[in-house]
Amino acid sequence: VNIEATRTGTTVVIKVVGRLDADNAPKFEQACKAWVEQGARTLVIDMSELTYVSSMGLRSFMVIGKDLTEHSGALHLCGLTGLVKQVFEITRLNTVFTMHSSVDSALAAT
Amino acid sequence: MAGTSPSLSLAAEPAAVQTASDFVCCGAEQAGLPATRLPELALVMEEVLMNVVRHAYPEDSHGDKRGVVEITYDIPEPGCLKVEIADRGIAFNPLTYPEPDLNAPLEDRQVGGLGVFLTRQFTDSLEYVRDGAWNRVRFAMLAASPARARE
Numbered sequence: 025v026n027i028e029a030t031r032t033g034t035t036v037v038i039k040v041v042g043r044l045d046a047d048n049a050p051k052f053e054q055a056c057k058a059w060v061e062q063g064a065r066t067l068v069i070d071m072s073e074l075t076y077v078s079s080m081g082l083r084s085f086m087v088i089g090k091d092l093t094e095h096s097g098a099l100h101l102c103g104l105t106g107l108v109k110q111v112f113e114i115t116r117l118n119t120v121f122t123m124h125s126s127v128d129s130a131l132a133a134t
Numbered sequence: 135m136a137g138t139s140p141s142l143s144l145a146a147e148p149a150a151v152q153t154a155s156d157f158v159c160c161g162a163e164q165a166g167l168p169a170t171r172l173p174e175l176a177l178v179m180e181e182v183l184m185n186v187v188r189h190a191y192p193e194d195s196h197g198d199k200r201g202v203v204e205i206t207y208d209i210p211e212p213g214c215l216k217v218e219i220a221d222r223g224i225a226f227n228p229l230t231y232p233e234p235d236l237n238a239p240l241e242d243r244q245v246g247g248l249g250v251f252l253t254r255q256f257t258d259s260l261e262y263v264r265d266g267a268w269n270r271v272r273f274a275m276l277a278a279s280p281a282r283a284r285e
Binding site: 045046047075076078079080082083086087089090093106107111114115116120121 | 148151173174176177180181184234236237239240241243245246247248249251252255
């Protein structure tokens, strides 16, 4: 998995490319938690090039979401496609997090 | 499943996931499953195998877990792939995990427990049997995704 982040104030846009599985979900989780520790309160995750997510990846999103809630922050997810979109829909995690079609629409809403 | 079904024996460790997934994806292609089912198959393989890696074998005095996992597939007819994942570890039926509450708000949702749920959604049949010293998880995938996975 490749993770790129851009920070503007307390908002961080994180683009995650590739796969979030048992092997690399912890890396993504740690990266996001580190941003929250550094004061980020809005995380916008660009998932347009994320091709795969397993239950370990979903676990990371829930941990990060709970972490942000405890810090009065919010997690925004955007650009889900294919299997990733399908997995969020059947687990109804698409109703738990704020979903957007693109990073631009997510930033406009924050 | 026995006889001429393709079979692979691996050490039950995280690296087995990719190898086993590639192995059964070859089977899926032979069975004529569409490309859209391959990521679903890879997901099911990760969920079932990580259960084996985590739970089947106890740690030894060095903190290592040693044991095997055997993966077998069979194509009983075109458009149907049957897979068995077997280990000789502690008797453990992963299908007894409680169903997650999908309607709970984030603060009340458990962060785990979605692996078996996803496995159920993406397979067309799923069973566990304890067979002597073996745990055997068997599932089938058909050419068309189950309706529940398309909701």
